Amino acid sequence: SSELTQDPAVSVALGQTVRITCQGDSLRSSSASWFQQKPGQAPVIVIYDGNKWPSGFPDRFSGSSSRNTASLTITGAQAEDEADYYCNTQDSSGKWVFGGGTKLTVL
Amino acid sequence: EEQLAESGGGLVQPGGSLRIACAASGFTFSDHYMDWVRQAPGKGLEWVGRTRNRINSDTTDYAASVKGRFIISRDDSKNSLYLQMNSLKTDDTAVYYCVREISISRPRGLFVDYSYYMGVWGKGTTVTVSS
Numbered sequence: 001s002s003e004l005t006q007d008p009a010v011s012v013a014l015g016q017t018v019r020i021t022c023q024g025d026s027l028r029s030s031s032a033s034w035f036q037q038k039p040g041q042a043p044v045i046v047i048y049d050g051n052k053w054p055s056g057f058p059d060r061f062s063g064s065s066s067r068n069t070a071s072l073t074i075t076g077a078q079a080e081d082e083a084d085y086y087c088n089t090q091d092s093s094g095k096w097v098f099g100g101g102t103k104l105t106v107l
Numbered sequence: 108e109e110q111l112a113e114s115g116g117g118l119v120q121p122g123g124s125l126r127i128a129c130a131a132s133g134f135t136f137s138d139h140y141m142d143w144v145r146q147a148p149g150k151g152l153e154w155v156g157r158t159r160n161r162i163n164s165d166t167t168d169y170a171a172s173v174k175g176r177f178i179i180s181r182d183d184s185k186n187s188l189y190l191q192m193n194s195l196k197t198d199d200t201a202v203y204y205c206v207r208e209i210s211i212s213r214p215r216g217l218f219v220d221y222s223y224y225m226g227v228w229g230k231g232t233t234v235t236v237s238s
Contacts, residue, residue: 033224035152042204042231043152048224049211086152088225095168096142096154096225 004087004099011105012077020072020102022087030089032070034063037084037101046085047072074104082106109133109227111205116232123195127232129188129205137161137183140208140223143190145201146231153201155179157208158188173199195236202231 004024012018022032031050035043047053047063050070060075070089074081087099115127129141140163143155156169158179167179178191188205209226212219 031222035225037152042228044228045224045226048209048226049222054226084151088152088154090223093168095170096144096157098144098152098154101151 004089004097006085006087006099006102008100009103009105011107012074013107014079015076017073017075018077018104020074020085020104022070022072022099023068024089024097024099025068026089026091026097027065027068027070029092032063032065032087032089034061034070034072035086035088036081037086038082043086077104077106079106109207111207111227111229113203113205113229113232116203116234118235118237119195120238121195121197121236123236124191124193125195125234126189126191127203127234128190129229131186131188131205131207134207134227136181136186140210141179141181141188142206142208142225143179143188144204144206144225144228145199146204147198147201150201155190155203192234195234197236200234200236202233204231205229 006022034047036046037043046061050065051063062073064071084101086101110132112130119125140159142157145153156179159166176194180189206225207227208223211222
């Protein structure tokens with residue numbers, strides 16, 4: 001299957017650490033990217049190639065993977081991190097597939 | 108600064124056609140794979156399709172949901188990407204984003220492996236399919 005599965009919603013207390021996961025068979029052979037989307041805005045890349053972050057983006061965001069699961073970890077979550085987060089990767093035919101998204105609430 | 112600016116969205120009736128465009132600036136457009144990604148109201152992101160670059164013959168791939176109805180094209184002389192949408196359905200109502208893929212190269216002996224990620228996104232244009 002080329003589907004990616006994410007928890008619909010996750011919450012974290014301000015300053016604490018939270019992990020958002022993404023599961024799918026395609027992740028066994030292709031690395032994940034993670035995108036942050038705030039209401040009314042376009043998505044922004046936060047992690048690419050599994051564990052790299054774009055220059056200028058806070059390093060409290062980190063990525064990891066194991067077998068068929070990719071994870072996005074936010075260490076010391078801030079109020080501005082409240083957003084929807086999407087994972088994506090390429091399937092065996094090279095087509096892109098997205099997870100359903102996780103709504104992160106910072107309490 | 109790299110920028111992508113979509114245009115051409117609007118209201119169209121079911122069964123109708125619409126062409127949207129994406130103007131690129133701040134990078135060498137012809138070198139890059141480009142994608143369209145859409146987002147229906149209140150829903151998640153859905154990949155629509157991609158066009159590879161000139162070196163790879165501008166070949167295209169499409170999601171199953173739009174294959175045979177949508178056509179992606181590019182005009183490198185105008186730094187522009189297009190999405191021709193035909194036989195539109197109400198389910199095609201969405202914000203359509205233009206996306207630039209960025210390549211990562213890894214040496215592997217005498218060869219080089221390439222992987223890609225969706226590095227730069229436009230702000231999107233809204234397409235509404237309704238009677």
